[in-house]
Amino acid sequence: MRERLMAVVCLMGMAPVASGHTLDIYLSQKTAQFNFITDSSAIGFGGADLFFGLFFNEDSDYMLTTGMNVRGVPAGEQPLTFGVGGKLYLGFVDEPDQTFQSLGLGGEVRYTIPANTPMFFALEGYYAPPITSLSNGDGLWDLAVRYELEVTPGAAGFIGYRRVEVDLDKQEDYRLDDRFHFGIRINF
Template identity: 30%
Template sequence: MRKLLPVAAAVGLIFGNHAHAIGLDLSFSDETANLELMSPISSLIENGGQASLGVFFNDVDDIVIHGKLIAVGNQTNSRLPYKLSFGAKLYGGEVDVEDGDDVDVGALAIGGAFDINLTEGFNPIDLALEGYFTPGITTFGDTESILEIGARLSIEVVPQAKAFLGYRLLEVEDDRNITFELDDNVHFGIRLEF
């Protein structure tokens, strides 16, 4: 329980002033779960941005806490409106290794996302692609690199809620050049905005 205290403090600092615009993203597969709180941060990034804090865990007791700070640009003047985002993602956690010598995960990654609105009108459908990578120079702990790639197809159920089907690949390479696949699953989820 004491390990969660820094996470709770970080959530309060990041989202305390933006309670009116909090979003919650929940995604699950048979083997994994990812929970993420999101908030716009237009006070820090002039034309719009987003901060998020989340936790990923799987059925083999791997756990990764992640935080993201991204700049977001909406392009609405095209036939199909789309959104581009670019920023940094911080990872910290632990990979459970069978021999009992757990791997400490830590890295600062760069990456971004492309989100396109495929339909207009009632119940719009979006397709989003996202990716983050970190080279060895921005890693710490036992981590040599992290690769995260994701895709999702979502539909707006009501204006404050989307349901989605997605895919996530999350790999951690340690300093012994052993790659651990934390996630390689199709998942379903919901995104709520308050």
């Protein structure tokens, strides 16, 4: 428990170094995810979202993530938004005692529901093949879907489902997350 608290404090400590921040937190009965998202201009490259994440579950599995995602709206006035990017995963699996590092490529699709209250559906996915997976990892899938509703201009609530599956040397198709969750997104 102390390690979890220290990791969250370190993640929160990164907030003052960048501008245009978002904190995205989700919880389920057995998992938790904390994401800090900022503009990539913090590292001298603007126009993309730079993110850092911490995931853990009740099985004492931990996963750190970082990556960049570029979003854009297609020509015309369409309610769709597309994004592409990469994500680096560093995982620590308790049983079996193994670690993995994976570089995944993927993106997201968002559909904004035309209404007075801003809301949308989002589908996000990343895949890391065996060639970009190191240590005990032989590949990774990270898939998520969510429905988000803006409560105030700076805060939103969401419900969703996420499945994170990694192939390990000692166990194929090890699921770190396979649950429905709820969460909040705060912009500051």
